[in-house]
Amino acid sequence: MAMEVTHVLLSAQSIDGNVRKQAEDSLKQFQEQNLPIFLLSLSGELANDGKPADSRKLAGLILKNALDAKEQHRKAELVQRWLMLDATVKAQIKSCLLKTLSAMEVDARSTASQVIAKIAGIEHPQKQWPELIGTLLSTIHQLPAHAKQATLETLGYFGEEVSPDVVDQEDVNKILTAVVQGMSGSEVNNDVRLAAIRALHNALAFAQANFSNDVERDYIMRVVCETTQSTDVKIRQAAFECLVSISTMYYEKLAPYIEEIFKITSKAMKEDEESVALQAVEFWSSICDEEIDILEEYGGDFSEAGSNIPCFYFIKQALPALIPLLLEAILKQEEDQDQDEGAWNIAMAGGTCLYLVARTVGDDVVPLVMPFIEQNITKEDWRQREAATYAFGSILEGPSIEKLTPIITVALNFMLTALMKDPNNHVKDTTAWTLGRIFEFLHGSEIDTPIITQENCQQIIMVLLHSMKDAPNVAEKACGALYFLAQGYEDAGASCPLTPCFQEIVQSLLAASHREDAAESRLRTAAYEALNEVVRCSTDQTAHLVLQLVHVIKDELLKSLEGQGIVSEREKQGELQGLLCGCLQVIIQKLGASEQTKNALMQQHADDIMRLFLSVLGYRSATVSEEAMLAIGSLAYATGPDFEKYMPELFKYLEMGLQNFEEYQVCSVTVGVVGDICRALEAKILPYCDGIMTQLLKDLSSNQLHRSVKPPIFSCLGDIALAIGPDFEKYLMYATPMLQSAAELSSHTEGADDEMIEYTNALRSGILEAYSGILQGFKSSTKTQLLIPYAPHVLQYLDSIYKGKDMDDLVMKAAIGVLGDLADTLGSNAGSLIQQSLFSRDFLNECLSSDDETIKESAEWAKLAITKAISV
Numbered sequence: 001m002a003m004e005v006t007h008v009l010l011s012a013q014s015i016d017g018n019v020r021k022q023a024e025d026s027l028k029q030f031q032e033q034n035l036p037i038f039l040l041s042l043s044g045e046l047a048n049d050g051k052p053a054d055s056r057k058l059a060g061l062i063l064k065n066a067l068d069a070k071e072q073h074r075k076a077e078l079v080q081r082w083l084m085l086d087a088t089v090k091a092q093i094k095s096c097l098l099k100t101l102s103a104m105e106v107d108a109r110s111t112a113s114q115v116i117a118k119i120a121g122i123e124h125p126q127k128q129w130p131e132l133i134g135t136l137l138s139t140i141h142q143l144p145a146h147a148k149q150a151t152l153e154t155l156g157y158f159g160e161e162v163s164p165d166v167v168d169q170e171d172v173n174k175i176l177t178a179v180v181q182g183m184s185g186s187e188v189n190n191d192v193r194l195a196a197i198r199a200l201h202n203a204l205a206f207a208q209a210n211f212s213n214d215v216e217r218d219y220i221m222r223v224v225c226e227t228t229q230s231t232d233v234k235i236r237q238a239a240f241e242c243l244v245s246i247s248t249m250y251y252e253k254l255a256p257y258i259e260e261i262f263k264i265t266s267k268a269m270k271e272d273e274e275s276v277a278l279q280a281v282e283f284w285s286s287i288c289d290e291e292i293d294i295l296e297e298y299g300g301d302f303s304e305a306g307s308n309i310p311c312f313y314f315i316k317q318a319l320p321a322l323i324p325l326l327l328e329a330i331l332k333q334e335e336d337q338d339q340d341e342g343a344w345n346i347a348m349a350g351g352t353c354l355y356l357v358a359r360t361v362g363d364d365v366v367p368l369v370m371p372f373i374e375q376n377i378t379k380e381d382w383r384q385r386e387a388a389t390y391a392f393g394s395i396l397e398g399p400s401i402e403k404l405t406p407i408i409t410v411a412l413n414f415m416l417t418a419l420m421k422d423p424n425n426h427v428k429d430t431t432a433w434t435l436g437r438i439f440e441f442l443h444g445s446e447i448d449t450p451i452i453t454q455e456n457c458q459q460i461i462m463v464l465l466h467s468m469k470d471a472p473n474v475a476e477k478a479c480g481a482l483y484f485l486a487q488g489y490e491d492a493g494a495s496c497p498l499t500p501c502f503q504e505i506v507q508s509l510l511a512a513s514h515r516e517d518a519a520e521s522r523l524r525t526a527a528y529e530a531l532n533e534v535v536r537c538s539t540d541q542t543a544h545l546v547l548q549l550v551h552v553i554k555d556e557l558l559k560s561l562e563g564q565g566i567v568s569e570r571e572k573q574g575e576l577q578g579l580l581c582g583c584l585q586v587i588i589q590k591l592g593a594s595e596q597t598k599n600a601l602m603q604q605h606a607d608d609i610m611r612l613f614l615s616v617l618g619y620r621s622a623t624v625s626e627e628a629m630l631a632i633g634s635l636a637y638a639t640g641p642d643f644e645k646y647m648p649e650l651f652k653y654l655e656m657g658l659q660n661f662e663e664y665q666v667c668s669v670t671v672g673v674v675g676d677i678c679r680a681l682e683a684k685i686l687p688y689c690d691g692i693m694t695q696l697l698k699d700l701s702s703n704q705l706h707r708s709v710k711p712p713i714f715s716c717l718g719d720i721a722l723a724i725g726p727d728f729e730k731y732l733m734y735a736t737p738m739l740q741s742a743a744e745l746s747s748h749t750e751g752a753d754d755e756m757i758e759y760t761n762a763l764r765s766g767i768l769e770a771y772s773g774i775l776q777g778f779k780s781s782t783k784t785q786l787l788i789p790y791a792p793h794v795l796q797y798l799d800s801i802y803k804g805k806d807m808d809d810l811v812m813k814a815a816i817g818v819l820g821d822l823a824d825t826l827g828s829n830a831g832s833l834i835q836q837s838l839f840s841r842d843f844l845n846e847c848l849s850s851d852d853e854t855i856k857e858s859a860e861w862a863k864l865a866i867t868k869a870i871s872v
Contacts, residue, residue, distance in 0.1 A: 046111065056111075057108070094119065113153045120132055155178065207220070244279060244286050254287075277349075287314050319361060323365070333347040333383050361398070366395060372387075393433055415434060432474055433480070436477060468511070472520035489537040494539050494541070513527040535587055547600055557581070561573075574624050581628045585630055588601065613631060616628040630673070633673040636673070654673070661702065664706035679723070693731050696717065700742075739771065776821055792833060798819060819862050835870055844866070
């Protein structure tokens with residue numbers, strides 16, 4: 001029998017902290033001591049119309065949280081816990097939830113909808129509660145409006161929670177029939193119509209078969225298009241959102257409807273409320289995304305696609321009518337649009353869509369946009385000047401360099417003058433952004449006709465440095481433009497045109513980072529990002545200035561650590577410390593690249609820098625720890641074996657990082673740094689290996705650690721094995737079973753989506769790097785025979801991923817490398833196995849004829865090693 005929980009639920013929301021804590025403890029104790037009765041009591045509370053709204057709301061929330069969690073391992077526990085409950089108890093809970101859908105209290109209905117969907121998400125894959133859809137829809141036509149709305153809302157949540165592959169087509173048909181009827185104009189209640197269109201939106205993934213049927217698809221599309229004309233703004237917005245999803249999921253079915261959709265989207269873009277107009281623009285942006293993906297996949301060559309050409313060129317066909325609509329949207333700016341963090345309005349949406357159109361159709365966009373730019377760029381109204389500049393910046397990626405170069409050559413001077421002299425902040429902001437895009441896409445060593453020359457480069461630098469003193473939003477964009485300008489000179493060598501102004505640039509960027517308003521518009525971050533890029537493209541002539549910069553950054557970092565005590569300042573200081581650690585990392589990499597500057601860095605600064613990094617790690621902030629760890633990895637690489645002196649103090653932070661499951665990015669970065677340290681210290685890492693290996697093996701066994709950390713861990717095992725050589729023997733019996741089970745897991749990718757295949761390839765790379773490190777580490781030692789028992793498994797693994805035909809180039813290179821390492825390390829013991837392996841010859845030949853030079857080189861080395869092993 002369910003218990004009376006009303007009083008406890010209300011007390012758990014008390015403003016009195018003691019009362020609240022006592023009630024929360026009671027609820028927790030009740031849940032732990034008798035979960036079935038606890039859940040039943042909550043569902044009874046939620047279903048009871050006589051109970052207070054607040055207690056019902058909290059009951060529903062606790063019920064929902066008892067079924068789902070963000071962390072995967074916790075979610076799996078909750079799912080198992082629900083599945084193990086007594087069937088009678090579950091049936092009573094479900095009955096209460098279904099009853100709640102008719103409640104007058106809106107929050108109770110909405111929460112019940114969500115909880116029903118959560119249970120369906122757990123039970124449907126187990127083929128449980130198959131009658132749910134039938135039960136929900138059997139009486140939907142007789143229900144009062146509020147209960148019909150709740151039922152449709154439940155179907156919407158069902159679409160979010162339940163995977164399409166576990167829903168019967170019969171249920172899909174029932175859902176679609178109910179929601180399309182709920183959307184139709186004959187439904188007088190707008191809440192019902194809104195719930196229905198949202199439910200359709202969530203059910204689209206189920207509707208593959210229905211969208212393949214012409215009659216059913218026509219009916220669904222007609223109702224969706226009609227719903228975009230509703231008198232209710234929320235319904236119109238939801239209908240356009242539905243069209244956006246259809247454009248992504250069913251692009252190939254859109255041709256018969258595209259003219260009608262163009263009419264309704266263009267009307268919405270011109271006349272409707274902004275929330276609706278934004279979705280109308282989004283429809284065309286998502287069509288661009290689809291066509292960009294198709295054109296990139298096929299390289300524009302559909303000869304292999306046969307008669308089934310996958311691209312309909314909707315954007316190309318709509319271009320003459322679509323471009324004026326987007327340009328009109330760009331003119332609808334808001335006075336305060338740049339100052340609003342994360343602002344999004346119709347002008348920004350129009351510019352973003354124009355950018356995607358340019359990427360979709362290339363050169364064809366230029367003649368349609370240039371007249372608008374020429375007509376508006378000098379107008380008195382700031383909106384026209386800003387829109388013209390925004391349109392120009394938006395079409396710089398997509399069209400060919402040949403098409404854009406003559407225009408840019410004329411426009412560059414105009415832009416520089418506008419950035420200096422335009423009276424309007426918005427125009428200057430967009431001008432600086434556009435200059436950044438010019439430098440990003442039309443400047444660099446691979447450009448045959450450079451737009452930026454020795455002559456105009458100095459002028460560009462002076463204008464950008466001047467703009468760094470402007471309002472924070474303009475200064476931030478100027479830093480961004482300088483970032484791309486410097487990036488284009490990374491391969492310029494000694495002739496980098498930034499060299500004469502290096503000191504002035506660095507001083508201006510540091511001054512921008514010190515501004516009192518540097519926290520606004522990401523200015524401080526942009527200044528440091530630009531500074532890093534300027535350091536990366538610095539030359540031997542400015543190496544002494546980079547060394548001087550070390551003093552400055554060290555002092556800044558020390559100052560920020562001393563100011564760490566004030567709580568209100570802590571977050572700001574943490575962000576600054578992250579930027580300073582990142583800057584030191586770039587400087588270490590730059591100065592570490594030549595012996596002369598590396599020696600100066602080591603002698604003058606290494607100890608101080610390491611002390612600062614250790615102090616930063618002592619504050620335990622995740623973001624800053626990440627940056628400090630990355631910088632320590634660079635310092636280890638530059639320092640080499642002498643890095644050993646820092647290990648006693650650093651080791652505890654490495655252990656903490658490897659144990660940091662919660663902030664898994666920190667864990668991942670720490671794993672990478674352990675690899676850097678192994679490469680630096682080689683055999684000197686040995687005293688720390690027991691602690692490191694214990695933690696890495698724990699990490700690999702854990703279900704709590706984010707899966708993205710596991711590939712780098714395997715790679716790190718290879719770094720350790722390579723560093724300590726045959727001393728890795730003591731870890732073989734623990735590491736190899738892990739490698740073998742992961743290899744088994746990563747052998748098969750049938751039915752996997754692109755994301756899963758990408759992850760599997762990352763896992764394979766890590767596993768292969770581990771095998772490679774172990775094989776190379778044991779080479780030329782007396783212990784190579786220890787590896788002989790593992791050779792058949794390694795060959796079998798290589799065979800399975802070769803047969804899978806879905807490995808990327810990195811995996812291919814690593815795999816042929818491991819085949820060579822087997823032969824090289826085990827000699828004749830591997831030679832006979834390789835000779836018997838049918839796949840080895842085919843795989844080797846495929847790699848030898850690869851277009852990728854690095855794969856070909858690895859294959860040629862492997863061929864020599866195999867020939868030698870076989871001939872012994």
